[in-house]
Amino acid sequence: MAVKSIVEFFLKTVVRFIERAGWAYFHIAYRPQLVFTDPSVQSTNLKTPSLIIANHTSTNDPILLLALFFHKRSIVVAKDWYEMPKFHWILKRANVVPCDRFNLDTEWALKAKKQLEAGNSVIIFPEGKCREDGLLNEFKTGFAFLARSTGAPVISIGLDGIYKRGHKTRVIIGNAEKIERVKGIPSSVHLAERSEYFRQKVWALKLQALNKPFTELPTAENTPAEKVAN
DSSP states (O other): OHHHHHHHHHHHHHHHHHHHHHHHHHHHHSOOEEEEOBTTBOOSSOSSOOEEEEOOOSTHHHHHHHHHSOSSEEEEEEHHHHTSHHHHHHHTTSSEEEEOSSSOOOHHHHHHHHHHHTTOEEEEOTTSSOOOSSSOOOOOTHHHHHHHHHOOOEEEEEEOOOOOTTOOOEEEEEEEEOOOOOSSSOOHHHHHHHHHHHHHHHHHHHHHHTTOOOOOOOOGGGSOOOOOOO
């Protein structure tokens, strides 16, 4: 029993070291340039537990946000990644919330709610997967349900998604906005409308991060599927 405790303590220490090494690497290699667009959010050290949502173009995105929002935060990760042996030993000892993105999963929302109640912000990529053609996938409604049921504010972020030496990765941080509460269980239509609203908001912030002029983003139902190169 004592040996197991020692091993577990050692592994947790290794995970903490990896987190701090990731923080240092991303700040040195990519020198993230943060732009705060609203007085409601002027620091990544958030005083109020919030839901942090962003576009997803690279597997580096989660590590970047974890490095930027370094204190009192959790992150929703794909369950299939969480269960991979090469990642599982790390993720099970990190402050993450696994979510099954291929099947109906409500357990993740309960775990995320507990994180908020414990004072931790929760990072979510509502698209559920990376998209590299410049558009945004449909935003899953889970974050909207969580925000509405807990009252936690939603902070939208636009990432330029460029991770190259010599380039300062731009991160545009929007305002903290709550989803209005409605009586009873929120309808799927209401949640879909709120999700699309935030999708458009993240899109505008992403274009700002890329220093591109604003262009209309088709609604989720009118956005073509990403073409995958053979």
